[in-house]
Amino acid sequence: MFLNQVILGLSTGVFYSLAALGLVLIYKVTGVVNFAFGNMGMFMIYVAYSLISMEFSPFCTLLMILVLAAGFGWIVERFTMRPLKHLSHGSMLIVTLGIMMILEGLVTQIWGTDYKGFPEIVTGRPYVLKGNFGILVFRKQDILAFILLILISLLLFIFLKYTRLGIALRTTSEDEETAQLMGINTNFISSMVWMMGASIAALIAFLSAPRTYVSPVMMIHYQIEGFTAAVLGGFTSIPGAIFGGLVLGVLENIVATYISNELKTTFSLLLIVMILLIRPEGLFGKTKVRRV
Amino acid sequence: MMPLLQVLDLHVSYGPIKALKGISFSVEEGSVTALLGANGAGKTTTLKTISGLLKPVRGSILFEGRDISKSPAYRVARLGIALCPEGRRVFSSLTVHENLLAGAYTRKESIKEDLDMIFSIFPILAERKKQLAGTLSGGEQQMLAIARALIAKPKLLMLDEPSLGLAPKLVKEIFDTILRIRETGVTILLVEQNAFMAMNIADMIYVLETGKVTLSGKPEEIKDRWEIVEKYLGG
Numbered sequence: 001m002f003l004n005q006v007i008l009g010l011s012t013g014v015f016y017s018l019a020a021l022g023l024v025l026i027y028k029v030t031g032v033v034n035f036a037f038g039n040m041g042m043f044m045i046y047v048a049y050s051l052i053s054m055e056f057s058p059f060c061t062l063l064m065i066l067v068l069a070a071g072f073g074w075i076v077e078r079f080t081m082r083p084l085k086h087l088s089h090g091s092m093l094i095v096t097l098g099i100m101m102i103l104e105g106l107v108t109q110i111w112g113t114d115y116k117g118f119p120e121i122v123t124g125r126p127y128v129l130k131g132n133f134g135i136l137v138f139r140k141q142d143i144l145a146f147i148l149l150i151l152i153s154l155l156l157f158i159f160l161k162y163t164r165l166g167i168a169l170r171t172t173s174e175d176e177e178t179a180q181l182m183g184i185n186t187n188f189i190s191s192m193v194w195m196m197g198a199s200i201a202a203l204i205a206f207l208s209a210p211r212t213y214v215s216p217v218m219m220i221h222y223q224i225e226g227f228t229a230a231v232l233g234g235f236t237s238i239p240g241a242i243f244g245g246l247v248l249g250v251l252e253n254i255v256a257t258y259i260s261n262e263l264k265t266t267f268s269l270l271l272i273v274m275i276l277l278i279r280p281e282g283l284f285g286k287t288k289v290r291r292v
Numbered sequence: 293m294m295p296l297l298q299v300l301d302l303h304v305s306y307g308p309i310k311a312l313k314g315i316s317f318s319v320e321e322g323s324v325t326a327l328l329g330a331n332g333a334g335k336t337t338t339l340k341t342i343s344g345l346l347k348p349v350r351g352s353i354l355f356e357g358r359d360i361s362k363s364p365a366y367r368v369a370r371l372g373i374a375l376c377p378e379g380r381r382v383f384s385s386l387t388v389h390e391n392l393l394a395g396a397y398t399r400k401e402s403i404k405e406d407l408d409m410i411f412s413i414f415p416i417l418a419e420r421k422k423q424l425a426g427t428l429s430g431g432e433q434q435m436l437a438i439a440r441a442l443i444a445k446p447k448l449l450m451l452d453e454p455s456l457g458l459a460p461k462l463v464k465e466i467f468d469t470i471l472r473i474r475e476t477g478v479t480i481l482l483v484e485q486n487a488f489m490a491m492n493i494a495d496m497i498y499v500l501e502t503g504k505v506t507l508s509g510k511p512e513e514i515k516d517r518w519e520i521v522e523k524y525l526g527g
Contacts, residue, residue, distance in 0.1 A: 164397065171383050171394045177345060178381045183369035183398035183444065 001134050005257045006250050011142035012225075013249020014149045015204050019226020020233060020241035021152070022200035028173040028236050029193045030081065032092045036099035037226070038219030040076070041201030043103045044069045046111050048206060049118065049214050058121045062206055066199045073198025077191050107216045118209035145207045152200070153242055160238070169193070173236075221265075225252075228268045231275055234285020244283065294357060296321040296479050297342070297373075297448055302351035302361075304334075304341050311337040313503040314351065319448065319481050319496075324474055326482045326490040329500035335483040336378050338500070339450050342481075343375040344368035355448070370398050374446035378453050378483075380437040384426025388417055388436055391425050395440035403443060410439045413472060431462040435469070442473060449473065450481045455489060467493055491515070 019037065026034045048065045052058065076099060084092050122140040129136040160166040171179040172189040179186050204222055212218045229248045233240025248268060256264045275282060295318035304312040312334045319325045327335045340346045342353055344365035353361040360368050369375075374395075383391050392410065396403045411418035414435045420428060425436055434454060441449055451470065455463040467489050474480055474493075484490040491497065491511045499507040499514075507514065 164393070167386070167390055167393050168397055170386060170390075174383050174385055175381055177365075178377060178383070179394070180345065180365035181343060181369055181375050181377065182394050182440075183366050184394075185364075185366045 003133060003136060005253050007136060007138065007142075009250035009253030010246055011139065011145065011249070012253065013229075013246040014142070014145045015208050015222055015245070016225045016229040016248050017149055017242045017245025018152070018200055018204050019222045020229035020245045021156075021238065022197040022204075023226055023230045024233070024235060024238060024241045025193045025200075026197045027230075029169060030092070030190050031089045032081065032096065033227070034096050034197060035093065035223070036076070036096040036103065037197060037201050038223030039100045039103040040069065040072060040198050041203075041205035041222075042216065042219040043107055044072065044198075044202040045118070045205035045209050045214055045218070046107050048202075048209075049111070049116055052119065058119045062121065062203075065202050065206060069198040069202035070195040073194040073196070074191050076198070077194035081190065081194070082187060104216050113216060116214040118214050120210045121207075141207065141210060148203070148207070149242070153238075156238060165189075165192075224265070225249075225268055228272050231272050232282055234282025237282070237284035240282055240284025293321070295319055296356065297481070298354040299338070299342065300352045300354070302338070302341060302353065303349045304337055304346055305349050311503055312341070312348075315500065315503065315505050317498045317505060317508065319479060321479050322474075322477060323495040324470070324480045324482060324493055325496045325498070326484055326494035327498050327500055328484055328487050328490055330485070332502070333500040334503045335500055336452055339375055339452050339481070339483055342368075342450065343373060345375075369444070372445075372447035373450065374441035374444045374448070375450045376437045376441040376452060376454065378456065380430075380433045382425040382428070382433050382436050382440070384424065386425055387422055388425055388428070389421045391436055391440050392417075392443050395443045398444055406443050406445065410443055413442075413469060414439050431458050431465075434458060434462075434466060438466075438469065438473075442478070446478065448479045448481060450483075452483045453485060454482070455484065455486045463489065 022037055023034055026032060026037075044065050047068060048061050051061045051064060056064070080095050080099065081092055084095060120141045122144050124140055126140060127138040127143070129138070160170060168179065168184045169189050169192070171182065172184060172186045176186050201219070205219055208222070209218065225248060226245070229244035230241050231244075232248060233242070233244030248271070251271075252264050252267055255267045297319040299318065300316050301314045302312050302316070303310070303314055315334070315338065317325070317327075327338060329335050337346065341348055341361075344360065344363050344367065348361050351361065352359050355371060355373060360371065363371075383394060386394065392407065396406070416432055417436060417439055420432065425433065428436060438451065438454065454466050454470070458466065463486065470480060470482070471493055482490060482494065494511055497509060497511055497514055498505050507517070
């Protein structure tokens with residue numbers, strides 16, 4: 001039924017939104033498209049898997065993983081991005097590709113390539129809504145993911161709009177040199193967005209792992225779709241990223257249901273090409289107007 | 293008394309190109325000091341180096357007696373040196389109010405009174421408070437850029453070509469504003485191409501030519517050698 005497909009689409013779209021959010025945050029401040037984003041989350045989820053096998057509760061593991069991921073993000077920024085900053089964004093981007101592959105190799109070496117099961121944080125029967133429109137099914141974990149997306153978006157909005165550090169982040173994003181003149185330590189801002197990005201990646205992996213299973217390639221899909229969603233939203237717009245992810249999730253699921261399941265990924269790649277051809281600034285991006 | 297800022301034998305290069313070839317000057321506390329010179333004389337480079345955006349090859353910059361030539365820009369800003377950069381560089385995607393908050397980033401205490409003070413000097417900014425800075429006119433952006441530097445309560449305010457690209461009436465307004473700022477006790481280091489205006493408000497003048505100080509003195513001392521100045525500045 002159509003509505004159920006929309007709900008199912010939204011439940012994957014939430015992860016696309018989060019992925020787009022993580023990518024856009026880092027891109028806005030550092031100008032780097034982070035190809036290691038997904039695999040940073042994937043790596044953290046293996047750590048989480050090990051923690052859970054050591055009898056930590058899923059919730060406790062999630063908290064630990066978010067903090068560890070932030071630390072991981074800090075290390076990546078401090079020791080691989082910052083030393084390359086004076087070269088070019090291109091070289092930084094290539095390094096994120098390298099990190100992506102290193103993490104995949106590392107995980108395969110330590111944990112192997114077998115798919116591993118992963119617990120849900122909230123378990124139990126899904127909520128079912130009956131009405132003259134039919135039956136709608138809401139899985140509890142999906143609802144949690146959706147609530148978290150809304151919460152993160154709201155917090156991020158308040159942070160960027162009303163806090164001193166949030167304003168510092170936006171100035172750094174617009175003009176790093178002038179931001180420094182205001183006394184803003186822009187390296188610290190870069191560290192901060194990498195920490196946030198890595199934590200978001202870990203959160204996506206953690207919430208989606210029960211469905212996708214833990215594997216070295218579990219995040220590749222979210223990396224690509226997150227990128228598409230970000231392009232759809234204009235790549236520098238945070239509301240655009242969130243909206244883009246949800247729209248993409250729904251569209252993709254409708255294509256999979258009513259046209260062909262195989263076309264699902266093709267569709268999103270086709271979408272990137274189309275957006276870039278027709279409206280390169282995305283749905284929410286602003287065309288840059290410059291005063292001459 | 294020790295000057296607030298002392299620049300000693302400063303050498304700065306962009307790769308193989310030497311932009312500053314050993315300039316020295318000092319800025320007395322409470323004064324307006326102007327660096328004059330034609331395009332490419334090294335005026336902007338001097339200010340960028342003092343603010344920490346560029347690192348000198350040789351020489352030192354003493355601010356309140358301590359060498360800041362190796363400090364990163366954000367540390368220099370926190371010591372109380374504000375640069376109002378060439379070309380205004382307001383944060384166009386932020387509102388006027390947010391631009392001022394960004395300027396006050398180093399301030400820990402409440403800035404409410406300072407905001408009122410800023411708005412009394414620049415009433416137009418109060419009107420445009422909620423507007424995106426990118427939508428302001430050139431003159432308004434220049435005022436915002438000065439206000440943004442001023443709200444950090446700097447000990448030294450450096451202004452890079454504040455009159456550039458402005459209509460004559462606005463230029464006069466900007467210079468009047470600079471005098472008002474000076475009355476509040478802020479020391480000012482001014483870089484200008486508009487030599488005539490700068491002569492009127494500066495206590496001390498240094499003329500730069502291709503990376504060197506070629507003439508310096510009080511405006512009245514230099515006035516006698518006006519022809520020379522004119523030659524240097526191209527009229």
